[in-house]
Amino acid sequence: MEAERIAFSFISLCLILFLPPLLxxxxxxxxxxxxxxxxxxxxQTYYDLTTFLSVxxxxxxxxxxxxxxxxxxxxxxxxxALVLPYGRVIPVSFTGDxxxxxxxxxxxxxxxxxxxFSLNNTYTNxxxxxxxxxILSIEPILxxxxxxxxxxxxxxxxxxxxxxxxxxxxxxxxxxLLAYSVYVEGGFIPFDVAEAEQEILEGTFSEYSGYLLGIFxxxxxxxxxxxxxxxxxxxxxxxxxxxxxxxxILITQLIVLLLLYAGIAVIExxxxxxxxxxxxxxxxxxxxxxxxxxxxxxxxx
Amino acid sequence: xxxxxxxxxVILYLLSIxxxxxxxKNYRASITVGHVLTGLASISLLAFTVGSLPDxxxxxxxxxxxxxxxxxxxxxxxxxxxxxCLVLGSLGLATSIxxxxxxxxxxxxxxxxxxxxxxxxxxxxxxxxVTTSNFLWFVFFWEVMTFTSYLLMIWENDEEYxxxxxxxxxxxxxxxxxxxxxxxxxxxxxxxxxxxxxDFDNLATLHLGPIYYVLFLIGFGSxxxxxxxxxxxxxxxxxxxxxxxxxxxxxxxxxxxxxxxRTTCFILRPTEALGYTVAILGTVTLTVGTLYAxxxxxxxxLLAYHSVGQMGYIWLGVGAGITLIAKGYPAFGxxxxxxxxxxxxxHAIFKGLLFLSAGSVLYRTHTRDLNVLGGLAKLMxxxxxxxxxxxxxxxxxxxxxxxxxxxxxxxxxxLSGDGLLVFCGIMALFISAATLASxxxxxxxxxxxxxxxxxxxxxxxxxxMLIGKGFLAFLCLLFGLVPxxxxxxxxxxxxxxxxxxxxxxxxxxxxxxxxxxPRMPAGGETYFNPWLFVGVLGVLVVAMLISYPNRPKRxxxxxxxxxxxxxxxxxxxxxxxxxxxxxYIHGLYHGGxxxxxxxxxxxxSLAGGYLSLGRTLLRWAEKVxxxxxxxxxxxxxxxxxxxxxxxxxxxxxxLMKGLGIAIEEVSLSYxxxxxxxxxxxxxxxxxxxxx
Numbered sequence: 007m008e009a010e011r012i013a014f015s016f017i018s019l020c021l022i023l024f025l026p027p028l029l030x031x032x033x034x035x036x037x038x039x040x041x042x043x044x045x046x047x048x049x050q051t052y053y054d055l056t057t058f059l060s061v062x063x064x065x066x067x068x069x070x071x072x073x074x075x076x077x078x079x080x081x082x083x084x085x086x087a088l089v090l091p092y093g094r095v096i097p098v099s100f101t102g103d104x105x106x107x108x109x110x111x112x113x114x115x116x117x118x119x120x121x122x123f124s125l126n127n128t129y130t131n132x133x134x135x136x137x138x139x140x141i142l143s144i145e146p147i148l149x150x151x152x153x154x155x156x157x158x159x160x161x162x163x164x165x166x167x168x169x170x171x172x173x174x175x176x177x178x179x180x181x182x183l184l185a186y187s188v189y190v191e192g193g194f195i196p197f198d199v200a201e202a203e204q205e206i207l208e209g210t211f212s213e214y215s216g217y218l219l220g221i222f223x224x225x226x227x228x229x230x231x232x233x234x235x236x237x238x239x240x241x242x243x244x245x246x247x248x249x250x251x252x253x254x255i256l257i258t259q260l261i262v263l264l265l266l267y268a269g270i271a272v273i274e275x276x277x278x279x280x281x282x283x284x285x286x287x288x289x290x291x292x293x294x295x296x297x298x299x300x301x302x303x304x305x306x307x
Numbered sequence: 308x309x310x311x312x313x314x315x316x317v318i319l320y321l322l323s324i325x326x327x328x329x330x331x332k333n334y335r336a337s338i339t340v341g342h343v344l345t346g347l348a349s350i351s352l353l354a355f356t357v358g359s360l361p362d363x364x365x366x367x368x369x370x371x372x373x374x375x376x377x378x379x380x381x382x383x384x385x386x387x388x389x390x391x392c393l394v395l396g397s398l399g400l401a402t403s404i405x406x407x408x409x410x411x412x413x414x415x416x417x418x419x420x421x422x423x424x425x426x427x428x429x430x431x432x433x434x435x436x437v438t439t440s441n442f443l444w445f446v447f448f449w450e451v452m453t454f455t456s457y458l459l460m461i462w463e464n465d466e467e468y469x470x471x472x473x474x475x476x477x478x479x480x481x482x483x484x485x486x487x488x489x490x491x492x493x494x495x496x497x498x499x500x501x502x503x504x505x506d507f508d509n510l511a512t513l514h515l516g517p518i519y520y521v522l523f524l525i526g527f528g529s530x531x532x533x534x535x536x537x538x539x540x541x542x543x544x545x546x547x548x549x550x551x552x553x554x555x556x557x558x559x560x561x562x563x564x565x566x567x568x569r570t571t572c573f574i575l576r577p578t579e580a581l582g583y584t585v586a587i588l589g590t591v592t593l594t595v596g597t598l599y600a601x602x603x604x605x606x607x608x609l610l611a612y613h614s615v616g617q618m619g620y621i622w623l624g625v626g627a628g629i630t631l632i633a634k635g636y637p638a639f640g641x642x643x644x645x646x647x648x649x650x651x652x653x654h655a656i657f658k659g660l661l662f663l664s665a666g667s668v669l670y671r672t673h674t675r676d677l678n679v680l681g682g683l684a685k686l687m688x689x690x691x692x693x694x695x696x697x698x699x700x701x702x703x704x705x706x707x708x709x710x711x712x713x714x715x716x717x718x719x720x721x722l723s724g725d726g727l728l729v730f731c732g733i734m735a736l737f738i739s740a741a742t743l744a745s746x747x748x749x750x751x752x753x754x755x756x757x758x759x760x761x762x763x764x765x766x767x768x769x770x771x772m773l774i775g776k777g778f779l780a781f782l783c784l785l786f787g788l789v790p791x792x793x794x795x796x797x798x799x800x801x802x803x804x805x806x807x808x809x810x811x812x813x814x815x816x817x818x819x820x821x822x823x824x825p826r827m828p829a830g831g832e833t834y835f836n837p838w839l840f841v842g843v844l845g846v847l848v849v850a851m852l853i854s855y856p857n858r859p860k861r862x863x864x865x866x867x868x869x870x871x872x873x874x875x876x877x878x879x880x881x882x883x884x885x886x887x888x889x890x891y892i893h894g895l896y897h898g899g900x901x902x903x904x905x906x907x908x909x910x911x912s913l914a915g916g917y918l919s920l921g922r923t924l925l926r927w928a929e930k931v932x933x934x935x936x937x938x939x940x941x942x943x944x945x946x947x948x949x950x951x952x953x954x955x956x957x958x959x960x961x962l963m964k965g966l967g968i969a970i971e972e973v974s975l976s977y978x979x980x981x982x983x984x985x986x987x988x989x990x991x992x993x994x995x996x997x998x
Contacts, residue, residue, distance in 0.1 A: 059855070064863055065859035065861070065862050065863070066862065066863060066864065066865045066866070067862060067865075068859050068862055069684060069685070069755075070684075071684065071755065073857050073859070074848075074857070077848045077851045077852060077857070078848065080847065080848075080851055081843075081844045081845075081847035081848045081851065082844065084847055085840065085843045085844050085847065088843065098839070098843055100835070100836045100837075100839035100840040100842075100843060101833075101834060101835045101836065101840065102832075102833060102834055103714070103833040103834065103835055105714055105717050105736075106705065106714065106835050106840075109703070109704065109705055109710060109714075110705060110840070112704075112743075113704065113705075116704065116743070116747070119747050119751075120747065120750075120751065120755075123747065123751030123752075123755050123756075123879075124684075124751060124755040124756065125755075125756065125865055125878075126756045126757050126865060126874040126875070126877045126878040127865040127866070127867075127877060127878070128877055128878070128879065129866075130865075131878060131879035132879070134747075134751075135879060135884060135885065138743075138744045138747060138884075138885060139744075139885055139887060139888045141740050141743070141744075142737075142740050142741060142744055142885070142888055143888070145736060145737045145739075145740040146733060146734075146736070146737040148736075149732070149733035149734075149736040149737060150733055152721065152736075153721055153729040153730070153732060153733050156721040156722055156729065157724065157726065157729055159828065159831070160722065160724060160824060160825075160826045160827045160828060160831065161722070161824070161827050161828055161831030161832075161833070162717075162718065162721060162722060162833045163830075163831050163832065163833050165830075166828060166830055166831040169828070169830075170828040170831060207866075207868075212866060213865060213866065217855045218855075218857075221851060221855060282887050283887045283890070283891065286887060286888055286891045287891065290891070297730075300726065300729065300730060300733070301726070303726065303729075304725075304726020304727075304729070305726075
């Protein structure tokens with residue numbers, strides 16, 4: 007059992023660190039194909055990352071907040087991903103709670119914002135500003151999803167919710183809300199307003215270079231991975247919850263993750279970036295509708 | 308043994324009042340000596356708190372009586388009182404260390420002795436409120452607290468806005484806080500017929516109607532700044548000197564929460580209706596307070612609005628606790644109530660620290676406008692670090708203390724199995740993001756970027772101010788990283804209320820917190836281990852720093868897309884932060900403004916009535932008023948010799964003496980209105996004691 011634990015923990019750490027660039031590459035390939043392009047190799051993101059990581063950065067300030075932000079973002083993203091279930095194993099369980107997971111993951115965004123606001127640069131400031139407004143507008147929707155799960159499963163433990171859910175209308179709708187929140191928090195098109203390349207020079211990233219930029223981009227990819235792994239666990243575990251074999255569960259999680267990434271690439275290729283006020287309006291609309299889901303859950307449906 | 312430490316605290320506070328009078332000619336010496344004594348008193352209070360802990364955790368209470376000859380003050384210190392003692396001791400110590408240097412900023416106003424007298428009377432009254440077990444004394448000390456806090460608030464009385472804010476506070480408090488309490492006092496007195504009958508133990512045996520719930524909710528809600536009775540708070544708290552703001556926002560509004568729990572849960576019984584009311588009021592308060600805070604650009608006003616918002620969290624936790632206890636989940640209800648109390652302690656600490664930080668910035672730059680501040684992290688590195696810790700604490704980021712209490716509030720609401728409470732929890736989660744937004748703004752506008760023309764000459768504040776702030780920053784980390792240091796104490800009020808055994812529901816082994824909720828499936832317990840989290844995060848950061856060392860060899864200018872732009876024109880100002888979001892929810896602001904306007908209207912019309920009542924009372928009590936004034940004048944002249952023996956005679960004489968001096972002080976420099984108010988207060992006190 008202990009050997010299995012260690013093996014699973016090792017595999018999951020490798021997945022957390024090295025799978026996200028591949029997933030990004032797959033996404034790029036799918037998008038290219040939909041747009042009838044050849045597209046880069048699916049390993050392209052690895053190439054980009056290694057290039058960034060081998061270049062000495064140029065510093066626009068000596069401020070610690072700016073210099074440490076990429077490291078904090080990276081560490082938070084990995085820490086958050088480590089508390090998710092991989093098969094039947096949680097690699098480092100400093101918590102089992104979904105709120106702790108979300109708050110630790112939010113530290114990636116905080117690092118992004120504090121880094122961006124610590125400079126006298128309108129582009130980094132704007133990127134940070136938009137990131138915060140994105141979080142503000144999506145938080146209540148995420149809250150309704152978690153609230154619905156909690157009303158149904160009576161637990162907030164990530165590993166226990168999918169095992170304890172009874173599938174009612176409200177729970178199915180809550181899955182939709184969770185997926186929507188994950189999509190928006192992940193900053194996928196059309197919600198990539200904070201790191202908009204063409205518009206605000208990638209926001210906070212415009213002043214980062216070399217391996218600082220590399221670490222930061224890596225951290226964002228790991229953040230997306232963690233969010234989607236959460237969703238994929240929630241989707242896959244109810245189907246395989248009576249299976250004792252951890253490896254089978256892990257493989258199911260992986261397959262669902264790949265399908266989610268492919269699906270996201272399809273949505274991304276069909277959309278153009280929204281303006282931040284449009285994002286806020288849309289999210290508020292979704293939130294108001296989502297209150298009906300909460301009402302259903304409170305009534306036990 | 309423990310009661311001696313408590314008595315020592317009281318004596319030290321009274322001593323600071325006496326000692327400062329002979330020193331009144333020397334501004335700095337009097338304030339320093341006064342604060343050395345208040346600092347010692349705070350240490351003594353903390354020692355009392357820690358020393359009483361073993362007994363209190365076993366469910367016992369410390370009881371003693373002060374016999375003053377003319378009257379007896381009974382005390383009953385249980386877990387709930389001790390939580391507030393901890394807050395008052397910690398904040399009192401931090402402000403005592405911080406204040407001597409900070410008050411140099413206000414040297415032009417003089418009156419150092421009056422400041423020390425008011426400060427000591429203010430803190431002492433709060434300590435006595437949370438420990439006395441007689442309702443008459445409770446209301447009496449409550450009134451002393453309101454009055455002294457008012458005089459401290461209008462310290463900068465040459466400013467029009469300060470006088471206005473103070474007046475708003477004073478009138479609102481008397482109409483909406485003191486009046487309901489006096490009415491309930493009168494009704495209870497009529498029921499029991501004796502002062503001893505007003506002991507909390509005795510009141511708890513009475514059968515009391517729902518009107519008391521309403522009176523207490525209004526009385527304590529207005530003091531706590533709960534929407535819609537919050538409109539005075541964002542004006543009043545920033546008007547005071549920052550060290551006093553720290554006590555107002557950190558401690559005084561917490562005393563109102565103490566009052567609410569003490570009266571509605573221990574004297575009356577927790578009911579579902581009360582629980583839902585408190586929780587919903589809390590939710591409305593946290594939403595309105597924080598969303599208003601989001602658009603503030605004045606540092607202290609922003610903090611004051613957040614005090615409203617964070618009070619909402621406390622009320623939500625306590626309300627959820629009351630609801631769950633009344634609904635028959637006593638153990639989980641006790642946990643939810645502990646969550647609210649946890650946030651009470653944490654808010655006192657980080658909000659105290661934030662006000663002291665805002666004060667430090669004001670001390671060095673003479674401004675609190677976030678639009679013109681900038682780049683202070685480089686010039687005031689320690690202040691920046693402490694502010695960052697406090698900002699992350701209030702924003703609820705792990706592993707700081709604010710996260711632990713918010714996390715427990717989420718557990719208490721989301722796992723309650725009650726749709727309405729879950730909705731309250733969702734709003735709390737959303738507002739947590741808004742708090743984060745607001746404090747990212749607060750920190751990055753003042754401390755981020757390059758120094759502006761306003762801040763370029765700023766330097767770090769003196770070390771004593773840093774030590775005061777460092778102590779609070781340390782507590783932010785302690786209560787976040789070692790939750791087991793405080794959670795057992797926080798659970799005692801819930802335990803005392805319900806009498807259930809909490810083992811199996813919540814455990815705080817070493818660093819780990821595990822919580823169980825009703826109807827939870829097997830293996831569904833939630834837990835958090837802050838140390839392991841910090842360990843993982845730390846290892847990852849260090850590993851990356853070793854792999855990719857971070858040493859800037861040369862600094863280049865930021866990229867301005869080639870345009871020659873000045874640095875100060877190339878940064879987002881505080882007022883432009885989150886513009887689209889604020890624009891989107893402007894409807895909400897309109898609604899809030901309308902509510903606030905309505906509140907102000909009600910307040911001012913009540914103030915009219917209050918003033919005419921005051922005038923009538925003043926006419927009746929002209930002679931008494933004159934006596935008070937002449938006593939005050941007499942003491943002014945013949946100060947030293949006669950002070951001591953009078954002081955031991957009775958705190959009432961002491962108070963009247965202080966009041967007399969204060970009235971005289973007021974009558975010299977303020978307008979008639981204020982004198983009238985002070986005299987009215989004196990008359991109210993006389994009526995109170997003439998009973």
